Amino acid sequence: MNICMVGYGMMGVWHSDALIGRDARFHTLVGRRPEAAREFAERYGYARWTVDLDEALADPEVDAVIIASPSETHPEFALKAIAAGKPTLLEIPLAMTLEESEAVVAAADARGVPFGLCHPMRLQPEYGPIREAALSGADPIRQIAGRFYIHRLSNVGATGYHRSWTDNILWHHFAHFVDLGLWLLDFEGELAYSFLGPLHPQTGIPMECILSVETPRNQTLLVSGSYCSRERIYDSLIVTDRQSYRLDILRNRLVTGDGPVEVAPEKDNLALVTQDFVAAVREGRQPAVPGRSVLPAMRVLHAAQMRWDAIHGRQSLPGRRLSD
Template sequence: MLNVCMIGHGMMGIWHSEALQRTPDAVLHTVVGRAKPASAETTPAAGRAQSSTETFAEKYGYKKWTTDLDEALADPEVDIVIIAGPSETHAEMALKSINAGKHTLVEIPIAMNLEGAEAVVAAAKEKGVALGVVHPMRYRTDRHDMVRRVKAGEEKIHSVQGRFFIHRLQNVGATGLQRSWTDNILWHHTTHLVDIGLWTVSGGDMSTAEDRIRNVYAAYPAIEPRTGIPMELVVVIETHDDQTILTNGSYYAHNRIYDVLHVTDRDDYYVDELTSLMTTSEGERPIPTEQENAELIAPEFVEAVRDGREPFVPGWSVLPTMRVLHRVQEQWDAKHGKQLIPGRTVT
C-alpha cells in the first residue's frame, strides 16, 4: 500500500481524491491546506462556503491534515505527493517533495518558467524518484489509436488546432471561489494545447518532439491593466513536415470554449472537452467527461510507483512544451520588456 499526501484541495484535489478512493493500492494519508487563507478566498463567489482542510480530510477519508507542508513532507509514512496547489507554487513544492525523497505527481504546469521545469526534472533524476505531470489530454484513450497509427507511419497529422476561451476578468476558479492567485494564459492553459499538439504529431514520442519544430510564432498582447496579465494568445508551431499546431486562447470571451481538432490524411477528430463529445467522419459520440478523464491520472501514477516503471506522462516529456512556451515568453519580453507578471516571477 502506498500512502498519498495531497497538497491543495481545490477542484483537482477533489478529483484526484475521489479517484484514489477507488484505487486499491492507495491510502489517503495526509492533505495539506493553506496556513492562513486570505479573506477573499473564504468569500464564495456564488454563495457557497469553502471547506476547511480539516473538513476536506474528513470528507475524503484522509488520516491526517495539516497546513504545514514541511511537516507533511517529513513524515516517513508518506510515499507519494500530489501537488495541486496554485500554479506559481508547483515548482517550489515539487522540489521540496523530491528532495524529501517522495515520488511526486505535479499538476499542470510543472512550473511557470523553463528554468523551474528543468530544475524539477533534474532533481527527480538525481534523487531517483518518480516524477509525473498531470497532462489530462494525453490520457484521452479516444485519441490513442490515432497516436499509435501516427507512430507506425499509417496516418499523418496535417494540423492540430486547440482553443481555450473563458471569461476571467475576475479571479474566480473552477470551484466558484475567489482566488488569491492569478492564472496565466501562456504558462497554464496554453500548456495543455501545445503539449497535445506536440505529443500527437510525434506519435506519442516526446523525445523527438523538439527536432520536429521548424518555427514558433506568437501573437501575445500587452498586459491588461484591469487584471495585470496578458489576456489573449495565439501560438503557431510549424514542423519540418509542414504540419501546423495552432493554439488560440482568450480570457475575454463570454462564451466558454475548450476543444481540440486534429486533421489527418485519414479523418478529422474533434474533441469538445466541455460537452464530452468526439466528432469524426462517422459522426458524434460521447467520450468521458473532463473529470472522468482526469481521474485516470493519479491511479496510474500510483500503479507506476508500485510497479517501478515510468509514469504515462513522465516529467522529462513535458520539457519540449515548456521550451516552446519559453520561446513565446522571450518574444513577448523582447517586445514589451521583461517584467513581473502575477503568478510568474522574472528569472
C-alpha cells in the same frame, strides 16, 4: 499506499475522487488556510492535515505526494517533495519558467524517484489510436488546433470559487495543447509564431494568446485562446489524411466525419493519470507522463514568453512571480 495531497481546490477534489476505492490511504492533506484544510481533510477522510508542507514530507509514513496547489508554487513544492525522496505527481504546469522546469526535472533524475506530470490529454483514449496511425504512416496528421476561451475578468475558477491565485493563459492552459500537439506529432517543436497580449488594466495579466509550431513534415500545431471571451470554448481539432477529429472537452463529445459520439469527461481522464501514478509507484516505474517528456512543450512556451518579454520587458506578474 499513504498519499499526501497538496491543495484542496478543484484538482485536489478530482485527484482525491480518483483515489477512492484504489487501495490508497488518504494520509495527509496540506493546505494554505487551516479552516479550509481541516474541512477538506474531514470530508475525504484524510488522517491528518497541516499547513506546513515540510512537516508533511518529513513523515516517513507518506509514500507518495500529489501536488495540486496554485501554479506558481509548483516548482518549489515539487523540489521539496523530490528532495524528501517521495514519488511525486505534479499538476500542470511543471513550472512558470523554463529554468524552473529544467531544475525540477534534473532534481527528479538525480534523486531517482518516480516523477510525473498531470497531462490528462495524453491519456484521452481517443487520442492514442490517432497517434499510432500517424506514427506508423497509416494516416498522417496534417494539422492540430487547440482552443481555450473563457470569460475571466475576476479571479474565479471553474467551480465558482474565488481563488487566492491568478491563472496564466500561456503557461497553464496552452501547456495542455502544446504538449498534446508535440506528443501527437512526435516532434520536439520550435515556435514559428506567437502573440501574447498586453497587460489587461483590470487583471494585470495578458488575456489573449496565439502560437503556432511547424514541423519539417509540413504539419502545423495552432493554439489560440482568450480570457475575455463571452462564449466558453475548450476543444481540439486534429486533421489527418483520412479523417478529422474535433473533441469538445466541455460537452464530452467527439465529432468526426462520421458524426458525433459521446466520450468520457475530462475528470475521468484525469483519474487515469492519478491511478497510473499510484500503479507506477507500486511497480517502481515512471508514470505515464514523465517529467522530462514535457520539457519540449515548456521550451515552446518559453520562446513565446521571451518574445513578450522583448516587447514589454521581463517582469513579475500576478500568478507568475520571477526570482531576482
